[in-house]
Amino acid sequence: xxAVVLKVLSENEVIxxxxxxxxxxxxxxxxxxxxxxxxxxxxxxxxxxxxxxxxWILTDEGSKTLSSGSLEARLFQCxxxxxxxxxxxxxxxxxxxxxxxxxxxxxxxxxxxxxxxxTKNLDCIVDDVQKDLESLNLGENIxxxxxxxxxxxxxxxxxxxxxxxxxxxxxxxxxTEKLATDLTTEMIISGAWKSQAFKxxxxxxxxxxPDSGHLHPLMKVRSxxxxxxxxxxFSEMPTNNFVESSFWNFDALxxxxxxxxxxAHDTFFVSQxxxxxxxxxxxxxxxAVKKMHSEGGSGxxxxxxxxxxxxxxxxxxxxxTTAVSSRMLxxxxxxxxxxxxxxxxxxFSIDRVFRNETLDATHLAEFHQIEGLVADYDLTLGNLxxxxxxxxxxxxxxxxxxxxxxxxxxxxxMEVFSFHPGLKKWIEIGNSGIFRPEMLIPMGLPEDxxxxxxxxxxxxxxxxxxxxxxxxxLCGHKVNLQMVYDNPLCRIEKH
Ligand code: PHE
Numbered sequence: 483x484x485a486v487v488l489k490v491l492s493e494n495e496v497i498x499x500x501x502x503x504x505x506x507x508x509x510x511x512x513x514x515x516x517x518x519x520x521x522x523x524x525x526x527x528x529x530x531x532x533x534x535x536x537x538w539i540l541t542d543e544g545s546k547t548l549s550s551g552s553l554e555a556r557l558f559q560c561x562x563x564x565x566x567x568x569x570x571x572x573x574x575x576x577x578x579x580x581x582x583x584x585x586x587x588x589x590x591x592x593x594x595x596x597x598x599x600x601t602k603n604l605d606c607i608v609d610d611v612q613k614d615l616e617s618l619n620l621g622e623n624i625x626x627x628x629x630x631x632x633x634x635x636x637x638x639x640x641x642x643x644x645x646x647x648x649x650x651x652x653x654x655x656x657x658t659e660k661l662a663t664d665l666t667t668e669m670i671i672s673g674a675w676k677s678q679a680f681k682x683x684x685x686x687x688x689x690x691x692p693d694s695g696h697l698h699p700l701m702k703v704r705s706x707x708x709x710x711x712x713x714x715x716f717s718e719m720p721t722n723n724f725v726e727s728s729f730w731n732f733d734a735l736x737x738x739x740x741x742x743x744x745x746a747h748d749t750f751f752v753s754q755x756x757x758x759x760x761x762x763x764x765x766x767x768x769x770a771v772k773k774m775h776s777e778g779g780s781g782x783x784x785x786x787x788x789x790x791x792x793x794x795x796x797x798x799x800x801x802x803t804t805a806v807s808s809r810m811l812x813x814x815x816x817x818x819x820x821x822x823x824x825x826x827x828x829x830f831s832i833d834r835v836f837r838n839e840t841l842d843a844t845h846l847a848e849f850h851q852i853e854g855l856v857a858d859y860d861l862t863l864g865n866l867x868x869x870x871x872x873x874x875x876x877x878x879x880x881x882x883x884x885x886x887x888x889x890x891x892x893x894x895x896m897e898v899f900s901f902h903p904g905l906k907k908w909i910e911i912g913n914s915g916i917f918r919p920e921m922l923i924p925m926g927l928p929e930d931x932x933x934x935x936x937x938x939x940x941x942x943x944x945x946x947x948x949x950x951x952x953x954x955x956l957c958g959h960k961v962n963l964q965m966v967y968d969n970p971l972c973r974i975e976k977h
Contacts (some may be wrong), residue, residue, distance in 0.1 A: 483509065483517045487648065488656050491528065497648040499533075511645070518648055523681060524658055526651040537643045538629060544615055544637035552611035553577050554584035558602065561591055565601035568593060580635075611637070699965075700850060700956065702972035703944040704832050707852050710876045710974075711830040716854060719806050721833035726800040727758035733771050733794045734808040735891035736920040738785045743801065744793075750836050750847075752797035760795060767812065768794070770924035780923045799836035803851040804891065804937065806831050808921070811933060814857060815926040824928050826858035832940060843952045850940035855917075857933040863894060866914060866934040870898055873936070874911070877943070878975050883908060892935065893918050904946075912938035947972060 486507065490497055497503045500518065504511040521528050540548060550556060560566070560575055572578050582600075585591045590607050593600050614624050615637065632638045661681035662669070669675040708718070732744055743749065768791070778784030800806075810829055818824040832852045839845045856869060867884065874882060884896040892915020899908045914936035922933060941953055948969060954960055 483507075483513070484521060484658060485656075487514075487517055487521065488527070488654075488658070491648065491650050491654065492656055495650060500646045500648065501643070503648075515646065518646060521658070523684075524661055525679070525682075526653040527655060527658065529649045529651045531647040531649075532644060533647055534642050534644045537641050538618055538633075538638045539641050540615060540619065541636055541639055543635075544632070547612055547637055548615045548619060551609050552584070553581040554588060554590065555607060555609040555612065557581035557585050558590050558607055561600055561602050563602070565599040568598045568600050571600060696967050699948050699969050699972065700940055700944050702969075703947060703974075704850070704940060706972050706974045707832055707940070707943075708830075710873065711854060713876065714828070714872065716828040716830040719803075719810050719829050719831040721803060721806050721831045724799055724834065724836070725752055725797055726805045727763065727794065728796040728798055729758070729763050729768070729771070729794040730808050731798060731800050731802070731805040733775065733789075734812065734921065734925075735804060736774065736918055737890040738775065738787065739790060739793045740787065741890060746838065748838050749801050750799040750838055752799065756797060757792075757795040758797050760791075763794075764812075767924065767926075770926075774920050774924045778920075780919055780929070782920050784920070799848075801837055802835050802937070803831045803833055803853045804935070806833075807853060807855055807935065811855075811857065811917075811922065811927065812925045815922075818928065819926055824859075824931060826856070828854075828856050830854045841954075843954070846941075846953050846957055848957070849953075851937050852940055853935065853937040855933055855935035857927070857931060859928075859930050859932075861916070861932040861934050863896075863916065866896070866916060866936070869934060870912075870914060870936060874898070874900065879911070887913065887915075889913065889915055891918055891921050892916055898936070898938075902946075911942070912936050947974070 487497070487503075490503070500514050501511050504514040507514075518528070518530060522530060547553070551559070557571070557575055557578070560571060571582075575581065582591075586593065588607075589603055591600055591602055611632070614628055614632070617624055618638065629638065633640075659679055661679050663681045665675060665680070669678060711718070728744065732741070733739070737744065771794075772789045772791070773779060773784075774782070775785050775789040776787060778786075807829070814827060830853060833850060834848055835851050836848045839847050841847065854869075854873065856865070858865075870884075871880075871882060874880075879900045881901045883899040883901075885899060887895040887897045889895045895913070895915035897910055898912040898914055900911050901907070902909045914934070917933040917935060919929070922931065923929065927933075941956060945951070945953065945956065948956075950956055955962070955965070
């Protein structure tokens with residue numbers, strides 16, 4: 483098409499209206515505009531002028547009128563030879579009142595008020611509206627008054643149409659030289675670059691969107707939870723170790739060695755290295771833990787069994803983030819000892835844990851836990867309940883219920899329930915408790931310091947938030963990556 487445009491220009495100097503040119507050449511206008519732009523990009527072969535014209539075009543209703551007749555004509559066709567009942571027509575004819583108004587004012591039909599009968603006044607009609615729209619469509623002129631009327635009837639609307647005048651440019655030629663887009667090594671070596679014409683940079687072109695990473699929904703929800711903890715003055719615990727020793731994961735938490743959770747059915751043990759380096763666990767602390775398990779102390783009788791170091795050294799994939807909490811509380815106790823002063827702390831963590839679960843729609847072998855703890859003098863169950871209300875309130879959850887529960891490391895322990903308005907039932911949203919003295923005393927924390935703590939999963943609120951009912955849509959090898967790409971920002975609604 484480039485050649486045709488150039489030929490016409492060389493013969494006629496100018497193409498006054500690209501729309502007419504397109505029509506004469508059996509092309510779409512857009513196509514000619516494309517050809518014009520590509521010629522423009524070659525330099526100054528052509529010159530162009532943008533022009534515009536207001537044009538009447540048919541609306542959807544206008545197009546329908548063109549193909550099937552005006553509303554009043556369609557109503558006229560609906561009235562049967564012996565007349566039709568007004569009520570019937572009203573019911574069956576869409577847009578009845580306008581059609582009826584027009585058809586009666588054109589005296590095509592009339593209504594007998596007494597009987598409610600609508601009858602035709604003529605055998606056949608000439609649909610003037612349809613005829614006008616046909617003319618308009620062919621580019622013929624129709625009176626302004628009629629145009630205004632049709633505009634009011636929403637049959638036509640005004641559109642600004644852009645088109646161009648193309649004329650010869652100062653560098654006009656019938657031949658178009660292909661402009662180079664890249665300066666190549668070959669051009670430099672051969673010297674061809676000296677005579678080569680280059681395509682100008684198009685600084686207003688849209689750039690290619692750079693590829694970038696996308697946050698997984700779990701990570702989005704995690705940052706919302708992190709924000710809540712930070713607002714409440716908590717600091718984050720370092721959770722960057724998935725492999726943990728049984729000691730910190732269980733023993734330090736006063737979880738007896740014969741507890742079923744410490745079975746390979748529930749826990750993933752690491753085979754290489756199967757044991758942690760004993761020197762990494764402070765010997766005196768290990769001794770104190772051993773004593774608490776086997777003999778007790780500070781008023782407790784312990785579990786009365788032979789505690790095995792071998793068992794405690796076994797490596798595993800941590801089964802809960804409470805393993806991190808136990809490390810941090812031990813550290814806190816050491817700091818208290820060395821400074822002689824206990825300082826209260828508020829800590830939280832959100833990270834991955836592993837359990838040897840049977841996989842189903844709501845369980846995976848790895849998931850994330852959210853955990854918070856507060857260590858201070860004389861904390862009570864009242865403090866824990868207050869903290870839970872405060873925490874869940876920030877998530878927009880106000881209605882809580884607590885149920886006594888059991889954890890080896892907390893006493894008392896409470897499961898936390900909230901009423902789910904969508905599911906219309908009470909659902910478990912977390913677990914909590916006050917860490918046992920049997921856990922805190924061996925660490926060396928002062929006897930009157932208590933630690934309240936709670937934990938919940940990250941997956942459950944994420945699935946509720948993103949309306950997923952199968953956890954495998956969220957994690958694992960079957961995850962649709964497009965979901966990660968497309969899923970929206972997480973905003974927790976704090977009603
Ligand atoms: N560690 C518990 C679990 O894995 C959660 C919990 C944390 C319970 C802190 C009480 C206190 O379910």
